[in-house]
Amino acid sequence: MNSYTLIKIADYPKTSFYSIVEENQNEELIWFAEFMKKIKRHDAISIRKMIQEIGKKYGARKQYFRHENRAHALPSAEVRFIETDKSLRLYCLRLSDQAVILFNGGYKDAQTAQESGISYHFQEANIMANKIQKALINNEIRENRDGRLEWDDDLML
Amino acid sequence: MGYIKQGKTYPDLDKQLQDLQSFLSEESQTEEDFFVEYSMAIAYEVDKELKAHGLTQKDLAAMMNKRESEISKWLSGLHNLTLRSIAKMSAALGKKIIFTYSEAQEKFSPSRGKAKVLQLHATKNQERPPIKYPNESKQTGKISFELQKTAYGT
Numbered sequence: 001m002n003s004y005t006l007i008k009i010a011d012y013p014k015t016s017f018y019s020i021v022e023e024n025q026n027e028e029l030i031w032f033a034e035f036m037k038k039i040k041r042h043d044a045i046s047i048r049k050m051i052q053e054i055g056k057k058y059g060a061r062k063q064y065f066r067h068e069n070r071a072h073a074l075p076s077a078e079v080r081f082i083e084t085d086k087s088l089r090l091y092c093l094r095l096s097d098q099a100v101i102l103f104n105g106g107y108k109d110a111q112t113a114q115e116s117g118i119s120y121h122f123q124e125a126n127i128m129a130n131k132i133q134k135a136l137i138n139n140e141i142r143e144n145r146d147g148r149l150e151w152d153d154d155l156m157l
Numbered sequence: 158m159g160y161i162k163q164g165k166t167y168p169d170l171d172k173q174l175q176d177l178q179s180f181l182s183e184e185s186q187t188e189e190d191f192f193v194e195y196s197m198a199i200a201y202e203v204d205k206e207l208k209a210h211g212l213t214q215k216d217l218a219a220m221m222n223k224r225e226s227e228i229s230k231w232l233s234g235l236h237n238l239t240l241r242s243i244a245k246m247s248a249a250l251g252k253k254i255i256f257t258y259s260e261a262q263e264k265f266s267p268s269r270g271k272a273k274v275l276q277l278h279a280t281k282n283q284e285r286p287p288i289k290y291p292n293e294s295k296q297t298g299k300i301s302f303e304l305q306k307t308a309y310g311t
Contacts, residue, residue, distance in 0.1 A: 007160070007170075007174065009174065009177055009178065009181070010178065010181050021160075021170065027169065028167050028169055028170045028173075029170075029173065030170070030173050030174065030177065032177070033173045033174075033176070033177045036177065036180070042187070042188075042189050043189075044180070045185060045187055045189040045190060046189045046192070046193050046235065048180065048181055048183070049189060049190045049193040049194065050193050050197065050234060050235060051181060052181070052184070053193065053194060053197050053234075054197075057197075058197065058201055061201070061204065063200060063201075063204045063214070063229075063232045063233065063234070064197070064200070064233060064234040065233075066229060066230070066233050082233075082234075082235065083233065083235060084235045085192075085235060085236060085237040
């Protein structure tokens with residue numbers, strides 16, 4: 001059975017970025033690293049630049065994270081996404097201007113995310129976002145005074 | 158120290174994390190970098206202007222006779238804004254959003270600073286070589302300050 005936990009991947013003055021570590025029988029992988037491996041080079045540079053600009057200049061302002069207009073969205077967790085002008089979507093959970101959890105994503109190849117090849121990542125992002133919200137409520141994940149995340153060593157999502 | 162959880166080490170994960178962090182820490186000046194920088198900056202200015210006036214993206218959409226989802230896309234920081242859409246937002250806000258380098262130089266000219274420095278130079282240190290003031294480098298567009306070399310001998 002796969003297990004999941006959090007990992008910090010980048011720390012900037014305005015914002016810290018986190019992702020998910022997935023551990024299965026054969027390997028451990030970081031969702032955001034998997035995302036960056038499979039996308040085109042120019043898109044990887046765009047995503048990197050956006051992370052740097054958010055981290056150094058602007059903070060994770062809501063305007064930079066779009067959300068799906070869905071009639072039947074899962075309750076509670078609000079999965080948002082960064083979308084490049086080449087229809088590349090990176091799903092994430094923006095907790096505040098200071099903390100963003102980056103999931104996985106891909107190229108949107110249909111009219112709606114549900115119909116496209118990235119629907120799997122959209123669904124797993126929603127499930128994980130709900131788990132994170134629960135862990136926040138249960139104090140297993142905590143936001144410190146700077147708005148950065150802390151969690152127990154044995155956190156399992 | 159690598160990634161350790163409950164006393165267990167994860168060398169493969171360490172490698173993934175190091176590679177990722179190394180890539181994220183690199184800075185480049187590609188077309189994509191400038192595109193993201195410009196788009197995010199314009200989006201930030203518009204959103205900041207809206208908030209300063211107690212307005213929302215929905216209000217701006219109404220002012221421009223657009224759907225809110227379209228404005229949300231425009232201000233997401235990665236949208237390929239056209240000059241026309243920037244002009245429309247400027248017109249709706251009644252404010253110039255972007256300045257060219259020359260306009261910014263004109264508007265925020267260091268001439269006042271230059272006069273002060275010149276004065277200081279004249280009164281405090283007569284012997285120091287004259288300062289050459291900001292010049293626009295034709296190659297990079299960046300401002301550079303250069304001290305004239307001291308001329309030794311006659």
